[in-house]
Amino acid sequence: MSLKTETMVLNMGPQHPSTHGVLRLELKIDGELVLDVKPHLGYLHRCFEKHAEAMQYNQVVPYTDRLDYLAAMGNNWGYALAVEKLMGIQVPERVEYIRVIVAELQRIASHQVALGSNAADIGAFTPFLYLFRDREHILSIFEDTCGARMLYNYIWVGGLSHDIHPDFVKKVKEFVSYYKATIIELDNLLSYNKIFIERTANIGVLPLDTAINFGASGPALRGSGIPFDLRRDDPYSIYDRFDFEIPVGKGLQGQVGDCWDRYYVRVREMEQSLRIIEQAIDHIPEGDVQSAIPKRIKPPKGTVYTRIENPRGELGYFIISDGNTNPFRVKVRAPSFVNLEVLGELCKGHLVADVIAILGSIDIVLGEVDR
Amino acid sequence: MKNAEEIFNILKDNFGDAVIALDKDTPTEAVITVDPLKIHLVGEFLRTNEDMMFDSLMCLSGVDDANGKKVKDADGTDIIEGGTLSVYYHLHSVSLKHKITLKVSAPREDAKVESVENVWKCADWHEREAFDLVGIKFLNHPDLRRIMMPYDWEEGSHPLRKDYKNPEFYQGMKVPY
Amino acid sequence: MYQFIYDLTGNVIISTLVTAVFPLVNVLIVALIGVYLERKISAWIQDRVGPNRVGPFGLFQTVADFIKMMQKEDATPTDIDGKLYNLAPVLVFTGCFAAYAAIPFSSQLIGSEVEVGIFFILAVSSFTVAGILMAGWSSNNKYALLGAMRSAAQIVSYEIPTALVVLSMVMLMGTLSLTKISEMQTAYFWNWNILGGATLGLSKFLLIPFMIVGFIIIFISTLAEVNRTPFDIPEAESELVAGYFTEYCGMKWAMFMLAEYGNMFAVSAIVSILFFGGYHSPFGYLGNSLGINWLIPYEQAFWFVAKGWFFILVQMWLRWTLPRLRVDQLMSLCWKYLIPYAVVNLVVIGIISLL
Numbered sequence: 001m002s003l004k005t006e007t008m009v010l011n012m013g014p015q016h017p018s019t020h021g022v023l024r025l026e027l028k029i030d031g032e033l034v035l036d037v038k039p040h041l042g043y044l045h046r047c048f049e050k051h052a053e054a055m056q057y058n059q060v061v062p063y064t065d066r067l068d069y070l071a072a073m074g075n076n077w078g079y080a081l082a083v084e085k086l087m088g089i090q091v092p093e094r095v096e097y098i099r100v101i102v103a104e105l106q107r108i109a110s111h112q113v114a115l116g117s118n119a120a121d122i123g124a125f126t127p128f129l130y131l132f133r134d135r136e137h138i139l140s141i142f143e144d145t146c147g148a149r150m151l152y153n154y155i156w157v158g159g160l161s162h163d164i165h166p167d168f169v170k171k172v173k174e175f176v177s178y179y180k181a182t183i184i185e186l187d188n189l190l191s192y193n194k195i196f197i198e199r200t201a202n203i204g205v206l207p208l209d210t211a212i213n214f215g216a217s218g219p220a221l222r223g224s225g226i227p228f229d230l231r232r233d234d235p236y237s238i239y240d241r242f243d244f245e246i247p248v249g250k251g252l253q254g255q256v257g258d259c260w261d262r263y264y265v266r267v268r269e270m271e272q273s274l275r276i277i278e279q280a281i282d283h284i285p286e287g288d289v290q291s292a293i294p295k296r297i298k299p300p301k302g303t304v305y306t307r308i309e310n311p312r313g314e315l316g317y318f319i320i321s322d323g324n325t326n327p328f329r330v331k332v333r334a335p336s337f338v339n340l341e342v343l344g345e346l347c348k349g350h351l352v353a354d355v356i357a358i359l360g361s362i363d364i365v366l367g368e369v370d371r
Numbered sequence: 372m373k374n375a376e377e378i379f380n381i382l383k384d385n386f387g388d389a390v391i392a393l394d395k396d397t398p399t400e401a402v403i404t405v406d407p408l409k410i411h412l413v414g415e416f417l418r419t420n421e422d423m424m425f426d427s428l429m430c431l432s433g434v435d436d437a438n439g440k441k442v443k444d445a446d447g448t449d450i451i452e453g454g455t456l457s458v459y460y461h462l463h464s465v466s467l468k469h470k471i472t473l474k475v476s477a478p479r480e481d482a483k484v485e486s487v488e489n490v491w492k493c494a495d496w497h498e499r500e501a502f503d504l505v506g507i508k509f510l511n512h513p514d515l516r517r518i519m520m521p522y523d524w525e526e527g528s529h530p531l532r533k534d535y536k537n538p539e540f541y542q543g544m545k546v547p548y
Numbered sequence: 549m550y551q552f553i554y555d556l557t558g559n560v561i562i563s564t565l566v567t568a569v570f571p572l573v574n575v576l577i578v579a580l581i582g583v584y585l586e587r588k589i590s591a592w593i594q595d596r597v598g599p600n601r602v603g604p605f606g607l608f609q610t611v612a613d614f615i616k617m618m619q620k621e622d623a624t625p626t627d628i629d630g631k632l633y634n635l636a637p638v639l640v641f642t643g644c645f646a647a648y649a650a651i652p653f654s655s656q657l658i659g660s661e662v663e664v665g666i667f668f669i670l671a672v673s674s675f676t677v678a679g680i681l682m683a684g685w686s687s688n689n690k691y692a693l694l695g696a697m698r699s700a701a702q703i704v705s706y707e708i709p710t711a712l713v714v715l716s717m718v719m720l721m722g723t724l725s726l727t728k729i730s731e732m733q734t735a736y737f738w739n740w741n742i743l744g745g746a747t748l749g750l751s752k753f754l755l756i757p758f759m760i761v762g763f764i765i766i767f768i769s770t771l772a773e774v775n776r777t778p779f780d781i782p783e784a785e786s787e788l789v790a791g792y793f794t795e796y797c798g799m800k801w802a803m804f805m806l807a808e809y810g811n812m813f814a815v816s817a818i819v820s821i822l823f824f825g826g827y828h829s830p831f832g833y834l835g836n837s838l839g840i841n842w843l844i845p846y847e848q849a850f851w852f853v854a855k856g857w858f859f860i861l862v863q864m865w866l867r868w869t870l871p872r873l874r875v876d877q878l879m880s881l882c883w884k885y886l887i888p889y890a891v892v893n894l895v896v897i898g899i900i901s902l903l
Contacts, residue, residue: 010690017789032694032875045519049504050530085399123777123872129594195778195871212426212465215493228465304399305430305461305472318432318459331432341496352694353787353874370519
């Protein structure tokens with residue numbers, strides 16, 4: 001006698017503890033085995049691009065905060081960079097240095113959330129809170145700097161909204177020396193935890209050619225073993241002045257490109273960000289941070305595509321200007337949007353529990369997936 | 372490393388009329404205009420050719436050019452007739468580290484562009500987005516559905532068109548609130 | 549205890565009820581303190597403050613929660629299997645509650661002095677599986693169903709290593725009665741089974757390593773039986789929302805919660821009886837040295853509860869430190885490691901006890 005078996009469709013989300021927002025995954029499962037994953041997006045769609053067309057160039061900046069709300073500094077910067085390139089604005093040195101420092105701080109803060117939520121998805125809740133405790137230091141630095149903890153509206157076209165706080169340098173240095181010591185805690189507690197390794201090594205292996213073909217970027221791409229970082233490979237701002245390494249996945253615990261590699265790349269990237277901050281913090285020149293802000297932003301006709309290395313990957317802004325005060329078209333190439341596409345490929349043949357681990361290791365923010 | 376002009380010339384040699392123009396006048400980046408029904412062949416060539424190696428599609432954007440004639444609709448609002456919709460492809464080579472922008476334009480009323488989904492996988496969702504928001508139909512796309520808007524959003528209503536009008540109702544719910 | 553009250557009242561029904569109320573109260577207290585401690589300890593581990601609003605140090609937080617739970621509307625989803633759905637939490641709770649009948653809190657304080665105490669506990673705690681399966685099936689929810697299937701597989705599998713270790717202990721002690729097992733480890737801590745038992749000789753020292761292995765095996769498998777992290781995959785919050793009790797709310801949900809904390813104490817009690825002298829004090833009794841005989845049972849109860857709570861604390865410590873295993877890893881841990889080791893342990897202990 002043979003038993004009749006059926007595959008089951010499990011609807012994960014939009015309301016689910018670990019879809020990181022309102023993502024809906026349609027899992028086709030055979031018992032616990034995942035046969036197919038279909039993501040359904042758009043639950044957080046608010047048509048940023050349409051909004052941008054109705055705004056003047058400088059008014060778009062606060063909207064960019066809401067894209068990747070865990071890395072708002074990077075979003076501001078990417079947009080400002082695009083418009084600056086379109087208009088040919090040269091920003092002062094001081095602004096460049098401050099931008100680099102806040103962006104690297106933001107990268108650390110963002111990775112902390114990414115690692116923490118990845119750990120929490122796998123069931124380790126304590127590292128999550130440790131990381132959030134450390135993130136608090138960065139957020140309070142940002143709060144001193146621009147008055148906001150999450151959505152900063154700090155980096156404007158041509159400059160910054162505020163100069164840094166008098167205590168900024170001191171506090172950043174304190175944080176750097178504090179966090180250099182604390183990052184080891186994370187390694188001890190989680191990175192080399194046997195159960196964590198069992199759960200993440202050899203899971204969701206993303207081969208390099210697939211990663212490139214799917215357009216993956218950021219830690220998801222570097223986890224697959226290629227040292228591709230826009231700060232080095234397509235340098236913008238003043239990143240060519242700093243000395244830092246690009247961590248890549250080496251397959252230390254399993255195959256190259258598995259969840260553990262993506263996780264570990266983020267941990268090591270935080271260290272490199274600390275290194276960049278250390279190099280930059282003592283060399284902030286004096287000056288006015290708003291001197292280069294144009295009175296009226298009216299770029300010439302043309303198109304521009306700029307990309308920066310956001311914590312989640314390559315954040316691109318494609319702006320078409322028709323010579324008016326409003327952008328004609330703004331398209332955001334959101335790293336999470338592109339990285340999420342590969343999820344279906346990674347999950348096939350794994351178990352339900354692995355889907356969560358893989359999704360956590362890709363690290364998406366629905367704010368920029370749905371825009 | 373190759374600059375836009377060299378790439379244009381190589382493409383012109385290989386594809387002839389399918390490669391239409393090179394626009395160098397824009398202040399920031401040069402754009403090569405390609406025939407929308409040949410773009411997948413051009414893409415495949417660019418990805419596999421040894422001198423090109425454009426293995427990564429950075430971005431694919433659908434654009435409403437709004438270059439048609441503005442006419443008044445029956446209820447007095449502006450709509451656009453004629454003109455084109457465009458798709459921009461921003462390509463990048465991870466190994467050779469050069470970049471190029473391609474552009475295809477198709478008539479607004481019946482915009483059909485060949486899909487590059489089987490050249491670069493990441494085009495899948497980008498193309499769905501361009502279809503959803505701008506209304507460009509990608510031929511031979513495996514799964515051309517809406518992606519951002521609800522699946523049952525009004526047929527033929529694409530928010531990023533310049534003459535888009537909010538529908539009054541969606542599923543019996545009032546939309547402009 | 550039953551005998552004592554029976555002597556006092558001379559009525560079977562009253563003495564039965566009074567005896568039965570005792571474990572109920574105990575479960576409630578364990579859950580009440582357990583939930584509070586869980587929160588406080590997790591807070592300390594995680595560098596937080598924890599509950600601090602209701603009462604001093606937030607002591608009444610769980611009481612407040614309990615009152616909230618009682619007031620909640622009993623929302624039931626549509627298309628459920630009503631009978632099973634309502635029966636499931638009761639059954640789960642019964643499994644936990646009944647186990648308390650045979651647990652000796654002191655030499656006097658024991659619900660029912662059954663000769664086959666350990667066997668009885670193993671048997672009735674399997675009841676829980678049926679309840680969990682019912683809950684998962686009747687909820688008409690795929691998450692609940694997956695959770696229930698995982699849970700059933702997990703509990704059934706992990707009963708085997710538990711039973712094997714219990715078997716080796718029973719073989720060594722020659723009795724199934726928990727009171728007798730406790731009594732055999734009387735006096736000082738070097739008489740505990742983890743340190744080779746009370747009989748002095750070569751076999752005592754030979755036994756120590758195998759006793760430690762046995763203890764580790766039974767601790768791990770009881771951890772899995774009560775669904776605690778790293779084995780909390782049936783509830784796996786981040787995967788299955790809440791597992792088999794996803795669709796429960798209010799008091800029905802609280803029953804599952806009570807059962808979980810009740811079970812935590814029950815398994816800790818079993819571990820401490822089998823290996824750590826049960827209710828016996830590690831240092832002798834104050835009552836003995838002072839010559840106050842009535843003090844001894846109270847001291848015993850204190851030591852028993854203290855040991856039980858110690859293991860609960862260890863469970864909490866583990867929960868807030870470790871990530872969660874995956875379902876297949878959980879199974880392979882049981883079948884590939886724990887059971888073979890438990891069997892070898894059983895054989896070796898058997899040989900040593902023949903010496």
